[in-house]
Amino acid sequence: MFKKILITLVIVIAxxxxxxxxxxxxxxxxxxxxxxxPPEKIFLLLNNLHVWGSWSPFEKLDPAxxxxxxxxxxxxxxxxxxxxxxKAGAGSMEISEAVTPSKVTMKLDFIKPFAGHNVVNFTxxxxxxxxxxxxxxxxxxxxxxxxxxxxxxxxxxxxxxxEEGLGNLKTLSEK
Numbered sequence: 001m002f003k004k005i006l007i008t009l010v011i012v013i014a015x016x017x018x019x020x021x022x023x024x025x026x027x028x029x030x031x032x033x034x035x036x037x038p039p040e041k042i043f044l045l046l047n048n049l050h051v052w053g054s055w056s057p058f059e060k061l062d063p064a065x066x067x068x069x070x071x072x073x074x075x076x077x078x079x080x081x082x083x084x085x086x087k088a089g090a091g092s093m094e095i096s097e098a099v100t101p102s103k104v105t106m107k108l109d110f111i112k113p114f115a116g117h118n119v120v121n122f123t124x125x126x127x128x129x130x131x132x133x134x135x136x137x138x139x140x141x142x143x144x145x146x147x148x149x150x151x152x153x154x155x156x157x158x159x160x161x162x163e164e165g166l167g168n169l170k171t172l173s174e175k
Contacts, residue, residue, distance in 0.1 A: 016150060023146040029158045030136035033166035037173035039124040039131045043101035045169060046122045048074035049093070055168040057161045062088035074098075089113050093120065108137065133169065135162045 035042060045051055050073055053059045065084035071077040071094070081092040090111040097105035102124050110116040118139035125132045137158065141149065 016147065020143065020146040020150055023141065023149060025141055026138060027141050027145075027149075027154055028136060028138045029155050029162065030134060031159055031162035031166055032132055032134040033163075033170055034127065034130045034132055035166075035170045035173050036130045039101040039126055042124055042131055042133060042169065042173050043104070044074075045172065046104045046124075047078075047095065047098050047100075049078050049080040049095070050074075052080065055165060055172050057164040057168065058088065061085070086113060091116075133166060135166060137162075 045055060050069060059065070062084035065082050065088050068081045070079045070081070074095075075098045076095055079092055079094045081090075082088065083090040091109050092111075093106045093108045095104060096107050097103065104122040106120040108116075108118045108120050110118075116139060118137050121134075121136045121138075123134045123136075125134075145154075
C-alpha cells in the first residue's frame with residue numbers, strides 16, 4: 001500500500017514539473033481603465049514618483065515603508081527605492097522612458113521577498129473627453145515561477161492591484 005502511494009506521489013510531482021516546463025518563459029499582466037481627464041493631467045501623476053503614494057495600491061501594504069528618492073523629481077532617471085514589511089518587500093523602480101503625454105516606462109526590480117526584474121508600461125490614449133490608461137507589467141518566468149504559477153495565477157494576483165490602482169488614479173484625476 002505504501003509503495004502504491006509513493007509511486008502515485010512521484011507520478012503527480014513529475015506531471016506537475018513537466019507541465020510547468022511547458023509554460024511560457026515570460027508573463028504579462030495588463031489592465032485598462034477609461035478616465036475622464038486629459039492625458040496630460042494623468043501623465044503628471046504617473047511620471048512623478050513622489051506622487052505615487054496618492055494613488056498606488058502598493059503604498060497601503062506597509063504605511064511605515066521606507067522610501068528613498070533619487071535622480072530628478074520626474075521623468076527619465078527618477079528612482080524610487082523602497083524597503084518594507086513582508087507584504088511590501090524591497091526593491092526599486094526607475095523611469096526609463098517618458099513620452100509626454102502618452103507613455104511612461106519603468107524598470108522594476110524586486111530584491112525581496114524574491115528577486116525579479118520586470119518592465120512596467122503605462123500608455124495613455126485619448127478617447128474623446130476621456131483617456132484610456134493601460135497599466136502593464138512584463139517579465140521573465142524562471143522555472144520556479146512557472147511551478148508556482150500552476151497553483152497561483154499571477155494575472156489574478158497582480159491584476160486586482162492594477163484595477164485598484166487605476167480606480168484610485170481615476171478618482172484622483174477626475175477631481
